[in-house]
Amino acid sequence: MHERVLLIEDEPHIVEALSFLLTREGLSVSTHSDGSNAAETAARLTPDLVILDVMLPGKSGFDILSEIRGTEGMADTPVLMLTAKGQSRDRAAAQAAGASMFMTKPFSNREIVANIKALLE
């Protein structure tokens, strides 16, 4: 059975590129582009891994992560956070909210695929 990844990202061309790459890696990819009800989507799909952008319309990625962590059965789901700011306060906030890993944009395809595989192992 394919492992399921939920990609929460509002930049459509990043979504297309990552979906293409991860599908080629044998993963099943669902996408969500709005922050306002992202946690509900995650609760409904219960994916094996969540890729979560920090800056989303409607709600911050940190708030979404807190909601995901409070969802039954998702307390330990790996969450890879993406941000366009590599500032230390973003890293600290991601860590405090319970992120499993934190990557800054721009990232390389090879790097993000390797990290996702490592988180799924």
Next chain:
Amino acid sequence: MGISASYLNLIEHNRRGIAGRTLLSIARELDLHPSELTEGADASLINALTETAKSHSSIHAEVERIEEFVGRYPGWAKLLSELARISREQRETLTAMTDQMAHDPFVSETMHQILSNITAIRSTASILATEGDIPADMQARFLANLHSDSQRLSETAQKMVDFFDHEAKSDPSGPATAVAHDFWASHDHVPPPDINPDLKTGPHDAPVLHSTLERYQSIQNAIPAEAFASTAGKHGFDPLSLAQHYDTSVMAILFRMAQMPPDMGFPVFGLIEVDMSGAVLMRKPTPELALPLYSSACPLWPIYRAFAQPGQILRATLEMPSGDRVLTYALSEPLDHGGYDLPALLRSTMIFSADNRVMTQAPTAPVLAGLHCSVCPRKHCDARRVDYILA
């Protein structure tokens, strides 16, 4: 006089400085005022060079021979001191610009857009270059994405260049920290807990900063922070109720609430103060609400509406495009009557907080606002004056 002939010779040739008892005894012998003997050895110049030497201690400048250096080569000493001053000011300006990069909402949003664009381009280009067997329709789609992303990147970068070009032309000022530092040095005052170094001032702005700092000091004296912290909680952090309790102005309470020491567990309040042109005179942003550095915030903020109703305390809930809400209190007051038939000069102040203890007072119907049109994604807003740059 108790000094050797050879030491006196060194003094006469500015190879040794004189001070204290030696200076006084030589002055007495020569029937001169002590200051006449130190003439030429400019004390402020010596102090400035000493400070410069200390701040570059790795160079091991001969600090013990500074007086000799100043005495023998006054022109070079002044030149060195002047260069050190220019270098220090440029470093402060650079720090202020770096702060602006980190905190300005326009710069922050635009940088986020640029980096997202670059990520999409890099990822897509990498797929096209390294992945084999890409279906023709996907290839065409990725190429189209590359085209539109590169176009968007080019436009956003141009807007960023225009922004900084405008900033550079319109603001030749320096950081406020230097002005504040001078103020504290010349006044025996306790500095506020949160002087914000983001605010930049030019030479003509220093009086504004001074009056702001003096106002802080008078509020601190009249309403000490520790007692206020417990009293404010009992009054539900309500400014009007607190003004009545302390028999003081609501404006004083607004400033007191926004300038509490951070270790007292008091709700965090941000503050912004503007003059009638909208120019920002004072700012203290919070994580929930960034603030403009100079002007041009969202015209829906109550701080601007307060100018139409001087003296009336406006309480409103602001909801930002992110969904974050803050409770705001805004008030404008006249600085001066202006004279016969002249308009009064007004200044408007707004404090805000997202703390749960404060939000219990918030009106339920929010004002749907933003930071600035250029970074506000709200599509239907009558107050919009420029396009959303990230659209």
